[in-house]
Amino acid sequence: MKILVLNSGSSSIKFKLYDVDAQNDQFSALCEGQADRIGIEGSNITLKVAADDSKEKQYGDLANHKVAIDRILHMLMDGEKAVLSSLEELAGVGHRVVHGGEDFTASALITDEVIDAIDRNAVLAPLHNPPNLMGIKAMAALLPDMPQVAVFDTAVHQTMPKKAYMYALPRAQYETYKIRKYGFHGTSHGYVAQKAAEQLGKPLEDLKIITCHLGNGGSLAAFMNGQSVDTTMGFTPLDGIIMGTRSGTIDPYVPLYIQETQELNPAQVSTMMNKQGGLLAISGKSDMRDNVQGAKEGDEGCRLAIEMFCYSIQKFIGSYIAVMNGVDAIVFTAGVGENNAMLRTTIMENFTFMGVEMDAAKNDANETLISTAASTVAVLKIHTNEELVIALDTFGLISGK
């Protein structure tokens, strides 16, 4: 049976097709790809099949998400790298949905009620939920009888205790308006925490783990007793560490002051903090690779951006060690976390006081366990796989397993 996973963004759709051997619970990826610049000039779809390294790229007008999904399905069936003989082969579709609010503590089969709930929560994640919904609706329009599943970024963090998720604001802000910390990237945090426990040969429940998901967007999470107990993103994915284009945590009065003194409206300040902040604001480059390259060439802005990025992560790691009264493992994952040994070293330098010892050779060789045997805390680098979790949950829900 085959399962398609979609991660729909505002102008892109990432997709991955899995072949599931239900008998043996084996999931193998057949292909993956991305539709880019949906609704913008120069839109295109790239497809890479697992069997070979070359990519098929198709340019063409992708006016909206429905057109893009239609084109993706055609590429999967009759492109030069076709991996599906017909749509009948698809058993289900799994979607990443960023904000599930307090409505979802686990993944859900998509029904009209689920769609309504995702829609209701869209005010809480205006950059993410509307495109997620577009993907779901586009797929439903093309294949009305196909079972679809929503996998929420917020679900894993619904275990946080009240003292962690409440903001110290008048009660009505939470009770009436649902303003609280939700946390995101839960699919990734949960997956790498579990993988770290397996690597260390201990049950997740017995470990205190800090997971660092460092991608273009990024967040940290603290796991204790097998559950997320705190995370750096908050009411929205703007909070926490410094990201590619997001400011992360700042004095909450700053946006109000900017609005008052510079005659900017809330939407303009939101754009400033979400799209013009972060690494981009400091160095002019949002992509970490460009910052690393710039710093090597002596660019002061890039150096400062990297210093601020690492500093913001160190502060949260320190606070989560305090929150859990200890830590057994620290895990790095996602684009930056998985690929840059130098940044991992820099971040961990401030924890040598408590006996953290990196193994430089293993770190440089990109091994999984990158601390020494003598280190008081295990430091790991684990490849995240949000798509696989989505495929697993989709299979579970559609097959009743």
Ligand SMILES: Nc1ncnc2c1ncn2[C@@H]1O[C@H](COP(=O)(O)OP(=O)(O)O)[C@@H](O)[C@H]1O
């Ligand atoms: N070798 C590397 N060194 C530093 N950063 C890297 C490296 N490889 C990838 N990255 C960074 O990873 C980020 C993208 O991570 P990813 O997890 O794919 O993000 P997202 O899913 O949010 O798009 C980019 O900032 C990119 O520069």
Ligand SMILES: CC(=O)OP(=O)(O)O
């Ligand atoms: C929730 C979130 O920030 O997601 P992404 O990193 O994909 O932007």
Ligand SMILES: [Mg+2]
């Ligand atoms: Mg990501």
